Amino acid sequence: MARKTKAELQAEREEAQALQEAHEFAQYPSRLMAALEEATTQSNYELEVRNNQFTLRDRDSRRPETVFLTLTHTRDSREALDNLEWNLCGKADERAEAARQRLARETALAKLTAEERKLLGL
Numbered sequence: 001m002a003r004k005t006k007a008e009l010q011a012e013r014e015e016a017q018a019l020q021e022a023h024e025f026a027q028y029p030s031r032l033m034a035a036l037e038e039a040t041t042q043s044n045y046e047l048e049v050r051n052n053q054f055t056l057r058d059r060d061s062r063r064p065e066t067v068f069l070t071l072t073h074t075r076d077s078r079e080a081l082d083n084l085e086w087n088l089c090g091k092a093d094e095r096a097e098a099a100r101q102r103l104a105r106e107t108a109l110a111k112l113t114a115e116e117r118k119l120l121g122l
Contacts (some may be wrong), residue, residue, distance in 0.1 A: 006114040015113075028081070035084050036069075043091045056084065 004012075032054075039045035039056055048055045066095040067084050070077045109122065 024078065026071045028078065029071070031085070032069060032071070032081060035081060035088060037085065038088050040097075043088055058087070 008113045009027040036047065036054060036056075040047050042061045046055075046059055052070065053116070058065055067080055069080055069084070109117075112120070112122070
């Protein structure tokens with residue numbers, strides 16, 4: 001079997017990169033809509049549409065951070081979407097941890113007797 005030349009290897013890399021970019025381009029609209037839906041329904045973001053851009057503000061953040069997203073797949077819009085998805089994942093983890101703690105607290109309180117509840121002022 002013959003070895004590949006540098007030019008052939010470079011052409012293969014470029015082809016693989018082009019396929020990756022085409023895949024990202026095709027997935028961008030569905031990722032964008034899913035992220036916008038989660039941000040507005042689950043994660044307390046405020047959504048506005050201005051100048052052909054989606055503007056998101058996190059209402060829970062101490063430092064109001066604004067995210068700008070467009071329907072057009074560009075490097076900047078992809079990076080902004082990646083950052084938004086990262087933040088949404090972190091918020092989902094926080095919600096899951098809060099739910100776990102709430103369940104643990106309720107389970108512990110359910111084990112108390114009436115006298116223990118009275119002594120604890122519950």
